[in-house]
Amino acid sequence: MKNAERSFWESELYNREHDLIIVGAGLTGQSIAYFYKQNHPDEKVLVIDRGFYPIGASTRNAGFACFGSVTEHMADMEIEEEAKIIDRIRRRFNGLQLLRQTLGDENIDYREPGAFEIFTDDEVFQKAVAQLDIVNRWLVEAAGKEDVYEITEINGFPAISIRHEGCLHPGKMMRTLYEKNLEQGVEFRWQSQVQNIDEASGVVNLGNDVQLKASQLAIATNSFTSSLLKEVDIKPGRGFVFVTKPIPDFKWKGTFHYDGGYYYFREVGENQLLLGGARSLDIDVETTIEFGTNEKIKNHLISFANNVLKLPEGWGVEKEWSGIMGFTSTKSPILKRISEKAIVVAGLSGMGVALGMQLGKEASELVRK
Ligand SMILES: Cc1cc2nc3c(=O)[nH]c(=O)nc-3n(C[C@H](O)[C@H](O)[C@H](O)COP(=O)(O)OP(=O)(O)OC[C@H]3O[C@@H](n4cnc5c(N)ncnc54)[C@H](O)[C@@H]3O)c2cc1C
Structure with a gap:
């Protein structure tokens, strides 16, 4: 089928510039949307994902709400200094509290049945x-x-x-967050693979002639980040x-x-x-x-x-x-500004149930800095 030309009405609706476009609808990307929209309710926020639902790690993990076993900490001692390990435990612990408070234990089947x-x-x-x-x-x-x-x-x-x-149901976690985002007026485009982005102008190219623009971009594609941003080593x-x-x-x-x-x-x-x-x-x-x-x-x-x-x-x-x-090469995630119009957050190193929402919140604060 040939691509249809845009109607006047479609152009008005879909050529709108967004205030924030987030690429990646996993826990990190959707948390950026959630906290950003809480603080900027009148701004237009769009989340784009290549999947029919998020298809990275957020709906495919094991649902451990954990902050590390003893031998995991011992392995970390070999590659990192104590202060960094303690800081990451703190972030995992706080991240889990934030996740539970924001989504509600009953909505995500959070339980503490005993851990060993x-x-x-x-x-x-x-x-x-x-x-x-x-x-x-x-x-x-x-x-x-x-x-x-x-x-x-x-x-x-x-x-x-x-x-x-503890442990939780990752599918229910993502479903609850998605519903909260919809309630707040966050827009979503599913099955839209971003081909490339222009960090300088804030343009996102989806292929098929679809181009979207935002005053700020947040790239939250975790393991897939290097295919969009070569300089980010994940x-x-x-x-x-x-x-x-x-x-x-x-x-x-x-x-x-x-x-x-x-x-x-x-x-x-x-x-x-x-x-x-x-x-x-x-x-x-x-x-x-x-x-x-x-x-x-x-x-x-x-x-x-x-x-x-x-x-x-x-x-x-x-x-x-x-x-x-x-x-990442250490176990610490990347959260940084890469241009005046774009930030990147990625590399949750297998701990994203605990870290994702906290990191998304921090990223939402970096968007306007
Ligand atoms: C098998 C497994 C078990 C795990 N178990 C646990 C656990 O028990 N506890 C724990 O804390 N962590 C666990 N993790 C890690 C945790 O799931 C991740 O750290 C976390 O989900 C990362 O979230 P994210 O939003 O940053 O990335 P993701 O969930 O990977 O989201 C990235 C999104 O970007 C989208 N995307 C990528 N490229 C493009 C593109 N070009 N255009 C549009 N969209 C794009 C993808 O479709 C995806 O939805 C596990 C991970 C796996 C794989």
């Missing part, structure tokens, strides 16, 4: 135990919470419990997750971490297990923006479920999927 890191290697467990005083002090400094990490045992495994960790990382069919005598009630946060599992629905991670097994192949299943990782997780978690015979996978995360 399990261990299969006694040496690793003892090393983690030796760090307990340090990480508990960090949680006091970051969030004012005492005795967050404690030695325990779960299902026959030595473990460290994590007080105040590495993609594909994450794989599956959910089992209901399992009789299900014993993994709660949220669980293993091996530096590389493996995670939790109960979803009724007696179903969500299991994901193990990206580290094939890291080069998983450094991709393509969705898909890596059979090596899937088979490894299946054998983890059989041999470590000891799921009863006959269990099966009901649903599997992948999502794409965006990583």
